[in-house]
Amino acid sequence: MKYADEVLSDYDDDGTMPDNVAALREAVVGHRIVSVETVGSDHRWYSRDKTVITLDNGKRVELQDTDDCCAYTELESFLLHPDKVDHIITGVGTTDGFTTWHIYADMGDVLELSVGWSCGNPFYYGYGFDIRVTEMADKVDGGEAKADLPLEVSDALQESDNTPASERVAFLEEARRLVGPDAAPHDVVEYARFLAGE
Structure with missing residues (x-):
């Protein structure tokens, strides 16, 4: 199973979305998903949710929503396929202009992400997920x-x-x-x- 690389026009994207997918791919390939959850922001002045994917190696992959004026990226929903979580992730692909992300294994999608995004006024404002990989224990x-x-x-x-x-x-x-x-x-x-x- 593999998804073809999507290519957007230079007016729609400056490479941010393929870079985001590559960062997520680097973090999850070769591992299994233990859990997925959406966590609200603990920031006092703004609310940006983050989706946390916990892997079998003890790491958490955090996809933080972003918004900057008219540019934004947000995870609208996700669908975890419990029958596939025992399979090792082999890739991450996208369809529909980077609005559906597929974290997949040899037997199909393990996790699907519905993503809303816009580059806003190209390319003055920032967009794309803030992706962080953290260890299971924090101070x-x-x-x-x-x-x-x-x-x-x-x-x-x-x-x-x-x-x-x-x-x-x-x-x-x-x-x-x-x-x-x-x-x-x-x-x-x-x-x-x-x-x-x-």
Whole structure:
């Protein structure tokens, strides 16, 4: 499975969109998706959502929406195919003028992203996702490492070789829903293990 490279006119894009796709490709190819979620902005003056793709190697790929006057890029929706999450990602392609992004494996799309974007007044304003790859643990007040909750649950479930990634995603989502967003990570891990029958 592979998607043909899209080519836009020099008036529509200055290379930002193919560069964005290449950055995402570099971050995800060769890995499996553990979870995908949209997180609201914690910035006090503006609201820009980011979509976080958690991978099996403990990294989080963050796609931050951007807007600059009339130019913008935003992830409008995503569709994760749970039956394909056990497959290793082999590529990232686009269709429909970079408005549909496909993260795919040998058996088809693992994740589809619906993207709204405009270069605005070409090319005075900035557009394209801000893409960052972060580790699973971030520093918090006091210098202690705090594991990202979805990844901590996933890591706990990965200790059992007989739990496929698709089931880990289901246990993760169910544990987070039932225990609640303010629960201690340890409690969520224990509950996810209970759901997995471990």
